[in-house]
Amino acid sequence: MLELEELVRDFGGHRAVDRVSFRVAEGRMTGFVGGNGAGKTTTMRMIMGVLASNGGTVRWQGSPATAEDRRDFGYMPEERGLYPKQTVHSQLVYLARLRGQGTAEARRETLDLLERLGLAEKAQARLESLSLGNQQRVQIAAALLGSPRLLVLDEPFSGLDPHAVDTMAELLREYAAAGVPVLFSSHQLDLVERLCDDLVVMAKGRVVGKGTADELRHRDRPRYRLVTGAPAGWTRALPGVTAVEELPDGARVELAADADPGRLLTEALARGPVHAFTPLVPSIADIYREMTAA
Structure with missing residues (x-):
């Protein structure tokens, strides 16, 4: 289980994340929603250790998350971070090896993910030659390498066509069914409603609502x-x-x-x-x- 406890992040005199607390339970998909500037991306970066917090704690399995724990987290950042001039296959194999896989295992997993995401024919293409939607699929594949124990995905469905959305949703359900906690942000609220077990709603750096969809629907004022x-x-x-x-x-x-x-x-x-x-x-x-x- 991932737990955030009173997490804080300041940028100069601006508090971007203000005492944020919530949990992402094993085997459940949690939708992380809020407007632009609400603090979602900053929170995800603190979960991954990309940004240091100014207060609070990120816990994994009951203890403060360490760099070693985070090696087993799958992360998809909001900004694409792959190599545009490298082929899709070679860079995914490289990233899988950085996560501790042997070459043969890395190649097998890469080909499997590319097949699942409809990119098998693009394996030897340079990333920069792909459409933006297909580049997004490659970024997703990079987050799924190495059997992650937690998935933290920032806008994973952005730019995907309906067929790719369905494929990605099926993959995430498989990971959740295997016990992996999944946290993803999205502005596509209909998709969040369809996929998620739990929701966390942020506004102006604070959590303004959290719980299951039914809990939020029936919280007050019937x-x-x-x-x-x-x-x-x-x-x-x-x-x-x-x-x-x-x-x-x-x-x-x-x-x-x-x-x-x-x-x-x-x-x-x-x-x-x-x-x-x-x-x-x-x-x-x-x-x-x-x-x-x-």
Whole structure:
């Protein structure tokens, strides 16, 4: 398990990461989301030891992460860091050998990853000759070399076409199923919602929300769609109602966290027929907008 405890990073007088704490559990995929400048990349660099922290601790398996631990972490940086004039195959083999693999093993794993990522035909091509999407796939392959015990991926899906996204998602699921903790950042919230077991939401250097998707959806202020066949502005006067969007055939109603939705339904039934009374479940995009709006 990876754990971050009160992590801090300052750049001059600016605090880019402000007491960030969360965990990435074994065998679970954690989506790391937030706007540009929220502190995600800086946090990932501290996890990997690329940046030193100004406070707090990065723990791996219960102890402060060491350089030796990080040798077994797979990392994909936001900026591509490969050699543009070297062939795809040769540089991946080189990187695998840096991680301790023998030459034959490195070649086998490289060819396997290139096959999985749809790049087998590009193995002898120079990186600079590839499209940006294919360069991204090579960067992903570099992060997956050497059977990593943790994956930290900064925007791994950026620039990938839908088929490549599906291939990458399948690969990450395989690693998670094998017990590897996976942390990845993305601005594609629909993809995060589809893939992730847990989410961490950052804004202005701080964690503003974390938990499973269901936990975040139901954390407070439940919402309901009430259909009565006529405007239901009367709901504003009921105890526990915190917001109402009046509609031609009813209303969307927001309740306090401790309010009883049954009371609202009982009142509606007393006033006439009720055609529908259903909870409104927010999407991850809705949750993200609410948490980062301030």
